[in-house]
């Protein structure tokens with residue numbers, strides 16, 4: 001089995017779950033790993049519940065003013081909106097909107113997708129997201145790579161990712177996230193490469209634009225005919241301001 005295909009299959013699946021669900025939703029300058037980007041060590045699910053409770057029970061509470069440039073505040077509000085099936089709020093906090101959520105006849109489908117997004121999003125632990133790459137148009141947060149071996153049969157890593165776009169005002173909007181992004185290979189090596197070496201090759205993202213080198217170069221891709229190559233050493237291959245690993249999630 002082609003491991004990359006498996007990985008891509010997983011990514012596409014999540015894309016369907018998230019992107020299909022609701023995403024009613026200039027140049028790279030800084031590559032700045034930050035020790036801790038999170039303002040709280042609480043799991044985001046707890047924060048969402050607190051947010052939901054505070055907004056539903058007491059509009060006049062003394063909660064701090066919402067900061068639309070803070071990725072965790074935006075994501076928390078976004079997930080709370082998904083949980084509450086609040087399409088208006090979700091639209092405001094998203095870069096793009098799923099067709100299912102633009103069609104009243106598909107409301108049940110839209111709500112189901114919101115539920116999926118909430119269930120996935122609440123697994124996110126802000127404290128794990130130690131890398132931040134951003135410029136005037138986008139922001140990507142990533143976790144460290146975390147070993148995720150499955151018994152003795154496979155060797156793997158997980159690495160969570162969250163992608164935001166920025167309005168001209170600097171306000172963040174959610175584009176994509178996946179706390180369970182994973183790469184797996186057989187624990188039994190079938191080549192001169194060790195499983196670890198294979199994994200490093202699969203996971204490499206040389207230009208730190210959120211799109212793996214193998215995807216950029218259309219190497220080992222499930223549908224090579226439709227794969228569009230981008231530059232693995234350049235964040236914004238086509239010069240339109242969007243990084244390759246951001247633009248790949250836009251609806252066509």
Ligand SMILES: [Ca+2]
Pocket residue numbers: 205206207208209210211212213216232245
């Ligand atoms: Ca890349």
Ligand SMILES: [Ca+2]
Pocket residue numbers: 207209211216230231232233234235236237244245
């Ligand atoms: Ca690139």
